[in-house]
Amino acid sequence: QVQLVESGGGLVQPGGSLRLSCAASGSIFSINTMGWYRQTPGKQRELVAHITRGGSTNYADSVKGRFTVSRDNAKVTVYLQMNSLKPEDTAVYYCILDQRGRRYWGQGTQVTVSS
Secondary structure (H helix, E strand, O other): OEEEEEEOOEEEOOOOOEEEEEEEEEOOOOEEEEEEEEEOOOOOOEEEEEEOOOOOEEEOOOOOOOEEEEEEOOOOEEEEEEOOOOHHHOEEEEEEEEEOOEEEEOOOEEEEEOO
16 A cells, blocks of 8 residues: 655746655555656646656656656655746646556646746
8 A cells, every 4th residue: 555645736827836745655665666647637647757766767848858856765755846837737746656566646736837
């Protein structure tokens, strides 16, 4: 049993910044990838960014250069620093954790970018 608790979502103006956090707890043994997906009504869920246990990262083209994913292995926490936010970044952001061939999901947190 793995639980993911997210924080940091909210309303921000275009060009602004937000930092999302996701802390994992429960039956944590050997985490592979942690990261973030997002979903907007009428649009399929997409990978935003992920980071491996070794620190390798991958980003969606739409966020590359603006978002940064990082992790604190001791705290079992993954972060998403979002800069230069655009209205099209508005979505529900979901934290994910991969362990033993299974993917665990957070409850989702709303990010709204609007003037």
